[in-house]
Amino acid sequence: MAAEQRRDLRLPKNFRVEIKEFKFPLARQPKFEVTCADISAGGMKVECRKKFEAGTKLQVKIFIPSFNKYHPGFFKVFESDSGQFLQAIAEVVRADDVVPLTSYAMGVKFLDVDQDDWTALRNFIMRSSK
Template identity: 30%
Template sequence: MTQARTDYDKRDYPRLPKEVSVTLAKLEYPFSTEAEESGTLKNIAKGGIGLVVAHAYETGSRLSLKINLKGWRRYMKNVASIVDDSAGTVATTPLTAIAEVVWMNPLPDGNAYEIGVKFLDIYEDEYNALKKYLENLADYLAK
């Protein structure tokens, strides 16, 4: 008899621990920059992220994300990576994505929520850079 896979085992991509700031906004009409909130990334994978936020989001909600991953742009194959890297300010531009909330759990203190989101839309060159960044991070964490 085989054991049922846990939710963690069902992931298509392994989550890697990483703690950085994320700016997010629910995509709804009318659009407003005042609706942006800051969250804290807890883990990241090729398919999405886990983060802690102050407000609850319903499963299925679409979010605009700006993820402040230091060093991710050096894996891009264009002029932007050269410009950022030469100035010593790699990742001054956040990784941007559209994502969908797939789960949400209130934290025990009742003041925040942990949410999991899957990426729906990322520019192709940025996604390729993210994949290389994560491969490098996985190698580093394995040491």
């Protein structure tokens, strides 16, 4: 998809992300530590050592420093900065080889995100892009 066709502003950020395939039993699915290359309110691009095919559903946990200060509601004063994250269900929309059989770039679309977390993500992206 061309950049001009995107609905959401993309922000280049290297956040730590944990992903696992969203299938049951969820606790038995291996977790992968991946790197976020860019993020928007609608999804993100990650780099991973395992290739997930388009259409695969994932559980994603994105660690965003100071994330709670972008929440619309009550600010949690005593929280550790490093423990703040957004959790969502996402779907792989494309997977490209970066280094064949070693590293893959995947575009994922957010399917289910808590409304306050989604609002916080939008606020974070808007303020960070200025």
